[in-house]
Amino acid sequence: MSRVTSAQKAEQPSFKALLWRWGAGPCWALAALLTWWLPDGDDFPDTTLLAGLFLACGVVLLVLAALKRLRYWAPWSAVLGLGLGAWEVVQAKFLLLPRPFFGTPQDLLDVFLTDWKRLGDSLLHSLLLLLIGYGIGACVGIAVGMALGRSLRFRYWVRPIMRVIGPLPPVALLPLAFVIMPSTRLAGEALMALSAGFPVAVLTWSGVAAVDPAYYDVARTMGAKDRFLVLRVALPAATPQIFVGLFMGLGASFSMLVVAEMLGVKSGLGFYMQWAQGWAAYPNMYAALLVMALMCTSLMTLLFKLRDYVLRWQKDGLKW
Amino acid sequence: MVKTAATQPALKPLSLHIDHLNHGYEAQGAMRPVLDDVSFDVAPGEFVALLGPSGCGKSTLLRLIAGLEVPLSGTIEADGREITGPGPDRIVMFQDPTLYPWRTVEENVTLGLDIHKKRDPKIVRDALQLVGLEKDASSWPHQLSGGMAQRVALARALVNNPRMLILDEPLGKLDSLTRLTMQGEIRRFWQKRGFSALMVTHDVEEALLLATRVLVFSPRPARIVSDRPIDLSAEQRHRDDPHVIALRRDILEQLGHSNDW
Ligand SMILES: Nc1ncnc2c1ncn2[C@@H]1O[C@H](COP(=O)(O)OP(=O)(O)OP(=O)(O)O)[C@@H](O)[C@H]1O
Ligand SMILES: [Mg+2]
Numbered sequence: 001m002s003r004v005t006s007a008q009k010a011e012q013p014s015f016k017a018l019l020w021r022w023g024a025g026p027c028w029a030l031a032a033l034l035t036w037w038l039p040d041g042d043d044f045p046d047t048t049l050l051a052g053l054f055l056a057c058g059v060v061l062l063v064l065a066a067l068k069r070l071r072y073w074a075p076w077s078a079v080l081g082l083g084l085g086a087w088e089v090v091q092a093k094f095l096l097l098p099r100p101f102f103g104t105p106q107d108l109l110d111v112f113l114t115d116w117k118r119l120g121d122s123l124l125h126s127l128l129l130l131l132i133g134y135g136i137g138a139c140v141g142i143a144v145g146m147a148l149g150r151s152l153r154f155r156y157w158v159r160p161i162m163r164v165i166g167p168l169p170p171v172a173l174l175p176l177a178f179v180i181m182p183s184t185r186l187a188g189e190a191l192m193a194l195s196a197g198f199p200v201a202v203l204t205w206s207g208v209a210a211v212d213p214a215y216y217d218v219a220r221t222m223g224a225k226d227r228f229l230v231l232r233v234a235l236p237a238a239t240p241q242i243f244v245g246l247f248m249g250l251g252a253s254f255s256m257l258v259v260a261e262m263l264g265v266k267s268g269l270g271f272y273m274q275w276a277q278g279w280a281a282y283p284n285m286y287a288a289l290l291v292m293a294l295m296c297t298s299l300m301t302l303l304f305k306l307r308d309y310v311l312r313w314q315k316d317g318l319k320w
Numbered sequence: 321m322v323k324t325a326a327t328q329p330a331l332k333p334l335s336l337h338i339d340h341l342n343h344g345y346e347a348q349g350a351m352r353p354v355l356d357d358v359s360f361d362v363a364p365g366e367f368v369a370l371l372g373p374s375g376c377g378k379s380t381l382l383r384l385i386a387g388l389e390v391p392l393s394g395t396i397e398a399d400g401r402e403i404t405g406p407g408p409d410r411i412v413m414f415q416d417p418t419l420y421p422w423r424t425v426e427e428n429v430t431l432g433l434d435i436h437k438k439r440d441p442k443i444v445r446d447a448l449q450l451v452g453l454e455k456d457a458s459s460w461p462h463q464l465s466g467g468m469a470q471r472v473a474l475a476r477a478l479v480n481n482p483r484m485l486i487l488d489e490p491l492g493k494l495d496s497l498t499r500l501t502m503q504g505e506i507r508r509f510w511q512k513r514g515f516s517a518l519m520v521t522h523d524v525e526e527a528l529l530l531a532t533r534v535l536v537f538s539p540r541p542a543r544i545v546s547d548r549p550i551d552l553s554a555e556q557r558h559r560d561d562p563h564v565i566a567l568r569r570d571i572l573e574q575l576g577h578s579n580d581w
Binding site: 224 | 387
């Protein structure tokens with residue numbers, strides 16, 4: 001439906017839509033002009049390069065506008081260009097905000113130009129730590145949740161443990177984990193798995209518990225055994241809930257990642273940020289923060305894509 | 321038109337021996353009886369229709385025969401052996417379609433074959449054709465109407481090549497025209513495969529057109545009120561036939577419907 005309406009709109013764009021579309025490029029050009037033309041308030045690196053980058057963005061946006069590819073994101077692009085320009089003017093040209101806590105755009109650019117290797121390395125380390133911990137936590141969580149939902153004996157023994165350990169913020173276990181695990185990395189891994197695993201297990205359990213018993217009856221009268229009932233009936237029936245748990249678990253493991261890297265693991269974006277703050281290298285901290293935000297949103301997007309595929313049988317779902 | 325028989329061997333139909341069956345449910349602390357001393361036999365290849373007022377316990381009886389519940393007292397024997405649980409020799413089509421929403425129509429129909437790792441697209445296609453849904457094979461259940469979902473459930477039951485088919489109001493949600501077609505298909509399928517069949521229905525005429533025998537139950541707790549064979553020829557199985565009309569009046573009376581309209 002929305003496709004049809006946007007196509008109709010595209011045939012007759014309103015004046016306002018046209019203004020946004022063709023205005024986005026010039027906004028970036030304006031930012032480029034100000035960056036290049038106004039004198040810097042201090043000795044900043046890469047000012048010309050930054051102006052060039054702004055200009056390049058402006059040109060790309062104009063090309064996209066000409067190709068009619070810039071529609072939905074046109075207002076955002078325009079405002080982003082203006083915002084970056086304003087930041088440049090306020091901080092790099094007139095030095096209005098306290099330094100060095102507030103950096104300039106070229107400071108940030110400089111970090112990426114000079115320190116990209118360490119940033120990239122930190123990103124890789126964080127990703128690895130996160131994916132292993134989260135992956136293990138998610139798998140164990142689903143298995144535990146299924147067992148809780150299907151086996152009375154398992155539930156008898158495991159539920160009390162879950163009730164005591166579960167609500168405890170996994171961060172509270174950090175000091176203990178650093179002591180009992182052979183390496184801080186393993187400790188971080190374990191806590192990440194725990195913080196992801198708990199919500200996944202609880203939501204999987206509730207999903208399995210809510211499965212319509214008639215679904216089991218249908219399969220059982222056809223001769224299905226337990227294995228089929230668990231893997232081919234309970235599991236798919238519980239997937240909507242399992243994904244809720246996977247999303248909560250992903251959020252929890254993001255926090256766990258940062259805390260673990262700031263407090264013990266000697267690598268990754270959290271460690272980088274901690275280090276940058278220690279040396280008052282605020283631009284580096286902002287750069288790491290930006291990279292981390294991009295990493296988190298990319299992983300979230302991936303998980304949403306996976307969910308949209310796995311749950312394509314559902315009538316509708318939330319769009320990320 | 322029905323080619324399913326070509327790919328699946330016809331199995332020996334199941335016989336049933338039900339003896340002094342009693343069942344009930346706990347409700348508000350008291351036992352509420354649902355089945356009251358029900359006894360009857362089903363000979364191999366018989367098509368038995370079960371009629372009774374709503375809520376009398378017909379679905380409960382079917383669940384017991386399917387082995388999904390254990391009776392409070394009494395026994396059910398299939399081919400002389402007591403039923404201890406569900407088994408693929410007795411395939412049930414439930415009152416609610418209960419299709420799996422995460423499987424397409426086609427995948428729902430293939431369920432029974434999946435369970436025994438014997439996927440066969442041809443059998444599935446034939447079953448879908450039988451219920452007139454071959455064009456909807458790749459739809460999701462939420463895209464179906466109530467009647468379509470019920471027909472998918474019928475196809476899902478048929479692919480299992482059961483020795484006894486247990487149908488709980490299989491055509492309850494269909495319009496009268498599709499209903500007529502489906503009645504014909506079920507009867508032809510039964511004649512071709514020769515399985516035993518138990519069918520609950522609210523439609524006396526449907527029972528008379530399809531079954532070789534009709535059991536009428538009392539209101540809850542269900543007791544057998546009458547048990548009559550329907551000895552009608554194929555030509556007589558027609559809604560305007562005087563035999564059918566007379567039988568219908570009789571049975572409606574037993575169900576508590578006086579013919580004063
Ligand atoms: N799980 C249950 N717990 C308690 N009571 C039940 C349960 N299942 C069925 N009953 C009761 O048993 C009685 C018979 O139910 P059943 O579903 O067998 O009726 P039915 O003859 O199939 O009715 P209908 O024709 O409306 O489908 C009903 O009064 C119902 O309330
Ligand atoms: Mg019923």
